[in-house]
Each structure stands twice: as C-alpha cells, then as structure tokens.
Amino acid sequence: MSGNPPPIKISLQSLSDTKIQEIAYDGRETFIQPLSMSESLTDLANRIDFLAENEDEETQTDDATSTSVDEAQYQAKQWPWENIRTQIQRSVIEMNVLTDVLSIAQNKPTNVPKETAESSDSNRYMMYDFASKEAEPSKQSLQMITKKRCLGAASKILLSGADRLNKAKSESSFQNTYHSELLKLRQRWRVRRVGEKILGELSFRTAGSDYWHMGSFEVIKKSDEDSDTLDDYEQNLTKLTPNVPKSPIKVVVSSDLRGFSSLSVQIMDLSKDEAIKSCTLSLSDIENSAMSSANDPLWHRVLCNAQNVLFCRELFARLSKEAVQQKTLGTASPIVVIGDTITTNIFPKIQLRVQLLFSKTHPTKRNPRQASIFSIQNALMHLLLRYFSKRLHISPPHPTTAALGLTTQMRHAAVHHNSLNQLAATAKKTTLSFVDVLITMSKHYEVRQRVCDTIKVLSNEFSDPDVLAHWSLASSKTESSARLTIANSGFESCYRSAVQVIVKPDCIKILQRDARSLTLSVDPTDLHNYFVSLVASHQLMTVQVLSRTLGWTMLHVSPHSSLGLTPDIKNRGSVLISSNNGAVSVAIACNEMIGGPIQYTTHVQYTKAHDRSQLEGTMYDDPDFSLESEKYLPLGGVWMKVNWPQLHGRHFIQKMETLLTSLVY
Known part of the structure; x- marks a missing residue:
C-alpha cells in the first residue's frame, strides 16, 4: 500500500434547488416548481421600486444643499440682492410647474375626435406599471375538481351550522311547548309530583265517590323518537279526530282503562226478540258536545275516554250490587246479573236489559232506528250525582245530642223519641235505590x-x-x-x-x-x-x-x-x-x-x-x-x-x- 492514495472523483451537487412546500405523514415531500427565466426576470423587476429615491442621491443632494447654502451665504455676502433673486426664481419655477399641471388636467376639447384626444392626452404624462407575468396555461378539469371540493367543504360547514341552529331552536321551542302543555293539563286534570314523576287521578273521589279504582295516570315527556310513534289505541283515537295537534306530553293509563265504554239500557220485546227502546249512557258524548273541541291534544282524548270507562264501570257496579241485594218487587221476574248484563221482566214479554259495553278498537254506537230513552239517561247521572253529594255533604247534628246524618226536615218532623236504627230505616224507605228508580x-x-x-x-x-x-x-x-x-x-x-x-x-x-x-x-x-x-x-x-x-x-x-x-x-x-x-x-x-x-x-x-x-x-x-x-x-x-x-x-x-x-x- 503506497503512501499517496489513488485519486477519487467526487461529484458535489446541492440537495435541492427548489423549496419544500409540504411534507406528508408518510414522508413524501412536495416541492415548489423552479421559476423559468422570464418568471425570474419578472420577479426581480417587481422587487425594484423605481419611485424610491436612492440613498446616494439623497446624500449627494444633502451635500449639494449644504454647499449651495454655503455658497449662497458666500454669494450673499458678495451680492446684496441675491436672496431676493433666488426666491423670485423659485417662484417662477413653481409657476411653470403649476401651468404644466393645469394644462394636463384641463378638459379635452369637444371638437377634437376621441381617437386624437386619447392619443394626444397619452403623451402628456408618463405612467409607471409593474411587469406582468406570463399567463399560465389553464387546466379546466383540475379547476373544476378544486372548486367542487372547496364548495363541498364550505357547504358541509354551513349545513352543520344550520343543523346546530335548528336543533337549538327546536330544543328551546320544545321546552316551551312542554311547559305550556303541562300547564294546560294541570288546568284540566288533577296532577301532583311524586319524586321525579308526575302522577294524576281520574276518579270521582273529590266529588264523593267510594269506588275502589283510583284511575291514576302518569305524565311523560316525549322524546324525538317517540314523537311520531303511536300504538293501536292512539291511532283509533286519531281516526275519530284526524286534526289532533302534536304534543310533547304523553299520558300512560292502565290497560283496563284504555278503550271505549258505554252503559246500554234497553227495553226488549221478547215476542219479537228486538229492542224497541234503548239509550246509551257515556260521559264522552256529553264532554264532546259541551266542552271538547277539534283542537284538543291527544292526551286529553285519552284521559277523557279513560274517565268515561271508569264512570261506566262505577255506575254498573252500583247497579249490579243493588240488583243482587234487591227483592223482586214490582217486576214480573227476578233480577238476574250475569257478567256485564242485568236483566229482568218489568211486564210480561217486556224485558229490561242493562249492559256494560267495552271495546278497545272503536266506540259503541246505538242503532239510530231505535227510540232513545233520554229520561233514563239523565236520571241515572242525577242519581249518581245525588249519591256523591250526600256522601260529601253530611248534615251535622243540631242540637248536638241528635243523631248524625239526619236532615233538618227529619229532625223537625220527629214527634216521639226514635233510635238511630229506626231513623236510618225510615231514611232507607224514603230513598229508592238505583235499581228501584231504574225499574220504575x-x-x-x-x-x-x-x-x-x-x-x-x-x-x-x-x-x-x-x-x-x-x-x-x-x-x-x-x-x-x-x-x-x-x-x-x-x-x-x-x-x-x-x-x-x-x-x-x-x-x-x-x-x-x-x-x-x-x-x-x-x-x-x-x-x-x-x-x-x-x-x-x-x-x-x-x-x-x-x-x-x-x-x-x-x-x-x-x-x-x-x-x-x-x-x-x-x-x-x-x-x-x-x-x-x-x-x-x-x-x-x-x-x-x-x-x-x-x-x-x-x-x-x-x-x-x-x-x-x-x-x-x-x-x-x-x-x-x-x-x-x-x-x-x-x-x-x-x-x-x-x-x-x-x-x-x-x-x-x-x-x-x-x-x-x-x-x-
């Protein structure tokens, strides 16, 4: 091995003459394409500010002004009127410049054609203009794709913002509608808050009823998913009243009260086996004719039907209880209670039939060809109302040693001393039961x-x-x-x-x-x-x-x-x-x-x-x-x-x- 190593040629080359624009996550680099010769010249020309004064000239002018001042002072010493002459000279120069400016800025003559006026005016002054770059060849497909992507991104941003605004607005309106509907429900029905639940009651206990069924219901706030979902019972209600407005409130009633009920009283002719007179007692008919309107929400319809079912069941339960205990007086045959039907013969071949009707699909309708017994329908409601009133308003004893529950007429009519049992028996004789009144x-x-x-x-x-x-x-x-x-x-x-x-x-x-x-x-x-x-x-x-x-x-x-x-x-x-x-x-x-x-x-x-x-x-x-x-x-x-x-x-x-x-x- 010799002391001098053999010569080796090494090629030296710059890493990159272009600048890096972007480095992707996978390591790929995107470079900026180098400028061409014309683009480089245009870029350099654009960097030159031709309106800016050179520093050397400024220094020269400063030196010149200083020397001119010195010379002027020196000359002033030589010529006494030289200062005035200088001022007059400067004023003349400014006047000449002002005259040139006015001549350029004056209006064009009317008798000179437009082409000559433009050509003549263009030589009166000089303009500075930057060097323009050469136009790049346009790529239509690339521009289309780029614009489409930009518009898509912008539309996504706008749509997401609009959805957020609508959702916020709907939530606020939904909250307002919920509270207003809850206020309407409290104005019509008895509700109370138990813990985190809102419970209500449909029974007639406040009026004096002693029926065992409480008729309770629960008020629930609907969600967005449950706003359009209806079960079969609610769909049947919407068919009866198609223009029912939507409501954010939903009521949950027990299954035995979800339906249509009525109490049918018929006078049958056994020889012909047909009803000659009939009446259908239902609270829904009275409520619909007196208080209801087409704008009532769905929850009001559900509660009205549930209360009607409770009313019919309570009235039929009282009738059936008295019919079982009633003695067969004034009738041609004994009173028979089977299921939801009470039958008895008031005259030979004339039968009185009381039936409790209940359906979960559609309301019961009376045959329009049969004569209606309006007196019986009103009398049954008055009897129940009178019974409620007696239970709610008990006559106090006066004097205090008198028996409890006696009216003023009974106390004044008593001549001899009577026991409470005797007075109660007399009161029972004077007041007829529901079945007695119905048969009569x-x-x-x-x-x-x-x-x-x-x-x-x-x-x-x-x-x-x-x-x-x-x-x-x-x-x-x-x-x-x-x-x-x-x-x-x-x-x-x-x-x-x-x-x-x-x-x-x-x-x-x-x-x-x-x-x-x-x-x-x-x-x-x-x-x-x-x-x-x-x-x-x-x-x-x-x-x-x-x-x-x-x-x-x-x-x-x-x-x-x-x-x-x-x-x-x-x-x-x-x-x-x-x-x-x-x-x-x-x-x-x-x-x-x-x-x-x-x-x-x-x-x-x-x-x-x-x-x-x-x-x-x-x-x-x-x-x-x-x-x-x-x-x-x-x-x-x-x-x-x-x-x-x-x-x-x-x-x-x-x-x-x-x-x-x-x-x-």
Missing part, C-alpha cells in the same frame, strides 16, 4: 209509550170525531199526565168531552167530569176499550144536546148496553128521541165490531096515523084492509132503517142534524 222509570216509560200508541191508533182509526191529546210539561220521571179532548168539527160549542189521563208505573188513572175517577191496568186492551167507549159516549151526548137544541124530546139513553146482536158485535150505547108532536121517533145505536171501527145504526119510526094518511088512497081499493081503532093511532108503526151513507154531511153529527131537521120540518 222503565215501567213508566213503557206505560206512557203504550198510552201514546193507543191515542195515536185511536185518532187514526176514528176520523170522526176529532181526538186531541196534550201532554203536560209538569211531569216527573215516574208520573206524567195528558189531557184528552174529543170534539166534532163545526160543533165544538155544542158538546166537548175532556178527560185527564195520569200515567203511573203500575196503573193508569183517568179523571172524568164531576170528579169521577177510573183506574185502569197497564194492559193496552183495557185502555183501548175505554177510549172506544169514551168516543161512543161523546157521540151520544152530542146527539142529546143537538136534539134538545132542535126541539126533540129525549125518551131513553143507554150509555153502556154491552150486549149486541151477535157475539162479535159490542153495543156501545143507544139513544131514543122523538119529536115534540110525537109523530116521529128516532133510535140511534153505536156498535163496534171486534177489531173494527164504530158503526152507527139509525132507525126512524112514524106513528100509525102517519101510516094511515099515507095509505088513504089505497085502503078502499083493498078489501082485506081493515082500519084500526082510533085509540091505536098515536102508537108507533114500523121501524125503518136509514140509509146512512146517502145523508148529506161530512161526519156523524152533521148527518144527524140533517136527518132531524128533515124529519121535523
């Missing part, structure tokens, strides 16, 4: 309906005379009255029959003239027979009054003959009248065919003297005809039947007037 009202309603139907059939069946019925408004749930008036058209002032019909649950009482009264059973046949006899009696009494007015004499009156010519004919009465001279007699009989209308039979009888005068022309020609004695001439002769349809008149009394007038005159 049902029987009264059925009897009243029978009276109405009988009067309607009577007025349709007998067009002569006119039958008018006026029901009194001063009636109760267990007693009502009607005034029945019978008169003939055109002869109202002649005679008019009027009776008062008092309808009771177990009988029908009729008040006639002269304070006479008649008690009928509830059988429609008895009532129909009485009305037919009343119509026949009215017609006979009208004939009596009319005959007296026309000068006839009443010989015989039989208002109730009862027996007819045949078993199918019922004789409702007869009248026998004669003229003042006794020459003519008329007999009127009212007969009724079974299942048919009233028929009037009239016979006319002349005296034998009248027959003799009629036969004087033929008695000498007939050798067999023998004259009767003179003493038999005032007696009546043969009865002749009157052709009733041939008489002139619209109805019976008018035809009777025509007959009597024609016979006398």
